[in-house]
Amino acid sequence: MLTMEDIIREGHPVLRERAQEVTLPPADEDKETLKKMLQYLKNSQDPEMMEKYQLRPGVGLAAPQINVPKRMIAIHFEDDGKLYSYGLFNPKIVSHSVQKSYLSGGEGCLSVDRPVPGFVPRPSKVRIKAVSLEGEELDLRLKGYPAIVIQHEIDHLNGVMFYDHINEENPFAAPDGSNPIER
Ligand code: UDB
Ligand code: ZN
Numbered sequence: 721m722l723t724m725e726d727i728i729r730e731g732h733p734v735l736r737e738r739a740q741e742v743t744l745p746p747a748d749e750d751k752e753t754l755k756k757m758l759q760y761l762k763n764s765q766d767p768e769m770m771e772k773y774q775l776r777p778g779v780g781l782a783a784p785q786i787n788v789p790k791r792m793i794a795i796h797f798e799d800d801g802k803l804y805s806y807g808l809f810n811p812k813i814v815s816h817s818v819q820k821s822y823l824s825g826g827e828g829c830l831s832v833d834r835p836v837p838g839f840v841p842r843p844s845k846v847r848i849k850a851v852s853l854e855g856e857e858l859d860l861r862l863k864g865y866p867a868i869v870i871q872h873e874i875d876h877l878n879g880v881m882f883y884d885h886i887n888e889e890n891p892f893a894a895p896d897g898s899n900p901i902e903r
Contacts, residue, residue: 722760723773726786730832736879738784739789742786742809745855754792754807754853757781761796778830780869782876785831793873799865806860807853811874816843820898823868827882836883838891841898865903 728734742750764775783792787889796805821844826837846867848860862870872882894900 721763721773722756722786724776724830726760727781728785728787730829730881732787732831733785734787734789735831735876735881737784737789738879739784739791739877742790742792743852744809746809746851750790750792750809751853753783753786753788753790754794754809757764757783757786757794758796758805758807758853761794765796770883776830781830782873784876784879791877793877794872795866795869795873797865797869804866804869806850806858808848808850808858810853811850811870811877812838813846813871813874814849815847817845819844820895821864821868821901822894822898823865823898823901824902827868827872828871829882831876832883836886838886839894840868840872840882840885841895842868842885843878844899846871846878848874865901868901 760781761778763769765777769775779797780795783790791810793811794807820841822839822841827840845863848870850858852858888890
């Protein structure tokens with residue numbers, strides 16, 4: 721079982737590297753790693769498990785955050801009454817909107833132990849191709865909160881941290897025509 725001790729923190733060089741593609745079909749070892757990542761998210765949202773193992777309640781996790789430099793991400797949360805629960809191999813943004821959105825409360829990260837204030841503008845809509853834990857090719861069209869979470873996780877595969885997107889002069893600058901997302 722993964723705990724906070726398995727999650728590497730900012731300053732660790734792996735968080736700034738580009739992760740390697742996963743060879744397909746995925747090896748059992750890679751599938752097991754991805755299953756563990758998804759299980760971390762589920763455990764961390766279970767009040768008993770969270771308390772017992774002192775887990776930070778996570779909605780997404782990328783393999784580099786557990787020091788595995790491979791292109792794998794997990795997401796697990798509900799939005800608008802719909803469950804978004806996926807383990808994804810080699811997720812790729814194949815297209816995105818010009819319009820941007822940002823979480824009105826800013827972002828945090830399981831690998832960052834300090835608050836970083838500011839808006840993190842990201843494309844409002846993304847189309848993602850990936851291979852699921854079950855080995856199926858997926859084509860996901862996401863908007864709103866789910867689009868934000870998946871972009872945060874894919875950024876980790878490219879060595880990008882959320883605060884890289886925050887405007888240095890004015891952290892709370894919203895790009896022209898961008899939309900806040902309340903959550
Ligand atoms: C998170 N969790 O998991 F609205 F029940 C964040 C942390 C950094 C605060 C742990 C989160 O937003 N949880 C949450 C939010 C709710 C309701 C609820 C739980 N991440 C994932 C991460 O660091 N992945 O690498 C940060 C998010 C910020 C924007 C998208 C991902
Ligand atoms: Zn993160």
